[in-house]
Amino acid sequence: MLIEWKGCLSRRIVDLNLIRSFVAIYETRSLTAAGARLYVTQPAVSQALARLRRELNDPLFRRVGREMEPSALAVSLFPGFRDALAGIDRTIDGVVGFDPALSTRRCRIALSELGEIGYFPSIFRAVRTASPHVRIEAVPLDVQALPEWLSQGTIDLAVTSSPVDGGFPHIVLKSQAYAVLMSRDHRLAGTTAGITVEDYINADQVVVSGDSGLPRLESALRRAGAALRSDVVVNHFASLPSLLAASPGLIATVPDTIATGWAQSWPLVLHRLPLEMQPVEVCLYRRTTTQQLAALDWLYDTVVRAVGGTQGEFFAIHGDARAHSAP
Structure with missing residues (x-):
């Protein structure tokens, strides 16, 4: 797919795949991780970046340690590129649709010890009922790492009562006394x-x-x-x-x-x-990366319905027989 790039002195046609590569590199800060997200090789991502550098006459990213650090131009371009891709993908999803019954993707949800005990059983039942082939991973919660995880797409969702910097979309699940x-x-x-x-x-x-x-x-x-x-x-x-x-x-x-x-x-x-x-507010946060937005929307809505407004299944922490009963 091609898009028209309107510059001050020229009009250019830019391959949309270059923009996808740019957004993936920006969000993951890694050529290898960007390639994995896009299902292409790392050299292919490097080639896409080289082409976009020539098109925009800017380095866009430079390696700092193990990460790809964006240039000032890359920082200014990212919001527009991300929103444009999100709009395109949501439009396509509206036609093609997302069928959870056929999905085999991996869902990664960051949970504290109490979150895993109290909420994960309900989350698992709700997700697997609608999507029997999906893989679900409960990731140990690291509050300090959450902004990076959510902005880079390392996890899909996080349940936490600790505030998360970065303006990530979230909803209050309950207020805990x-x-x-x-x-x-x-x-x-x-x-x-x-x-x-x-x-x-x-x-x-x-x-x-x-x-x-x-x-x-x-x-x-x-x-x-x-x-x-x-x-x-x-x-x-x-x-x-x-x-x-x-x-x-x-x-x-x-x-x-x-x-x-x-x-x-x-x-x-x-x-x-x-x-x-x-009272402590327990919130559900979602990532802001652009990959698989229809799947993310479905997962987010499913988790909200599964645990929103409930007190959680905390009886499971002491082996109550109710923990093994049907919902």
């Missing part, structure tokens, strides 16, 4: 009036190192004139119920949905958090 969890044998377990701020501050605390709610908890404590006590630190939420049950001196501040499930299956008690802590 926190509660205080402890053993039934804890000295505060039997209080009927609820635990006080003083009780909470003075209690020995166990925290999960990767909990995205910690910054908001720390802010709530600062407003109360205190600091978070991390007497015990663990790496995974899954270790909390057995630890709390066996350690009557500890308390933990955890999402109230998971605390409720644990209290039904373990000798644990939950209390309302005696602090004004802003």
